[in-house]
Amino acid sequence: MTITVSREAKEFRRKVMETPGAEKLMRCYQCGTCTADCPIAKRVPEFRPRQIARLVMYGQKERLMEGDLLYLCAGCYTCYEHCPQEVHVSEIVSALRRISLDEGHLLPGFKALMEGVAEMGYIYEIDEFENEMREDDGLPPAPVPDTDGIEAVMRATGFLGKVEASTR
Amino acid sequence: MKYAFFVGCTTLSRLPGYEKSARKVAEKLGVELLDMPGSGCCGTTYLETLDHKTGLAVAARNIAIAEEMGLDVVTICNGCTEVLTKANRELKENPKLRAEVNDVLAEAGKEFKGTVEVKHYVRMLKEDVGLDAIQEKMEKSFRGLKVASHYGCHMLKPKEILMSDDPENPTVLDDLVATTGAEPIDYPNKLECCAGPVMGVRENVTWSVGLDKVKTVKQYGDALVTACPFCYLTYERCQLMQEESPNLPVLHIPQLLGLAMGLDTDELGIGHNKVPSTVVLERLEG
Structure with missing residues (x-):
């Protein structure tokens, strides 16, 4: 099966990665350390830091901007400290919040x-x-x-x- | 020793017990904490995630007030600690960003110069006052009392910015607990976040995180100490919401220190703590 990432999706990914702190997204090899150690992921099934990183890679903007997903991050920096690749999912979440606000949305x-x-x-x-x-x-x-x-x-x-x- | 004292919104308006005890214990140790005229909210940990430059500017306006006073900043909230430390570091290290932020700060008649440091109260106690000097002030002892420390995230992380203690094995609170004669204890979820920041989004998640810690600590110790208003409120409120409260006393760290220094419960605002601290008070010897 071939997965095609559309031009819009790539554009969205580029925008996220331009945000200071979120530049290292593509280093993510999906080990899941972030999700395993996340205090929110333990209690909220739809909040999965590893999945957030993956969805950004594939430019799945709609799924990321849905509901209160971006605001479930407590900003505890556990993923930031534990990521072996220094991807810093917490900073990716911040980048997504900024893009969402730029587009006129805030909880x-x-x-x-x-x-x-x-x-x-x-x-x-x-x-x-x-x-x-x-x-x-x-x-x-x-x-x-x-x-x-x-x-x-x-x-x-x-x-x-x-x-x-x-x-x- | 003199500092600019940045209390922070939540303690100023909701937790007089924390502020009173922090001031009293400082006084007992000969540390002067001066209020910061015109200071306001640090910006919150949320603002920096929504707009980087605005976050820096709102934080830097407060730091500039301390610079005018010629004093380093002491904070008692983990959120304020992280926000102000991060802004202070970034603006000191990045002249281009500093110039941009100073353009904005001119709107409030302020300028960030980069001449002061920011540190959490507990760090000030350990690094500037020193554990020995604190120990010398102890008149009573909590010998035999098992006390669990909850550090909270933003006093420690990100490590490269806070540079205060090892986020995987922090010691500052346990060291302070030990000066009271109490036994600092380890427990399984010691490093877990309080989840206070999601209280406004999914309250039940915060209570679940809070109760997990309270119930764990209850198995291993007699009381929990915190150094942040949000962490404190999580562990207090999650208990009050239960039909049968686990009744684990939660104290602000300067309250525990102050009791062992012989200060009275009124001076330390113990009466404001909503989970009764009776079991702690009964164990005070001397």
């Missing part, structure tokens, strides 16, 4: 989280109420983040605009 929870950082300077609201609780505990008020500065930085790179425009 709603992550969208809210990133917009929250820009708006509040923290991932949660840390305001009067929280500072009163802190005072009761003898703690100093939380630093007041320069939210204008943070938002300006996140907007200057084009990131915040992409996040705001994104859909699932």
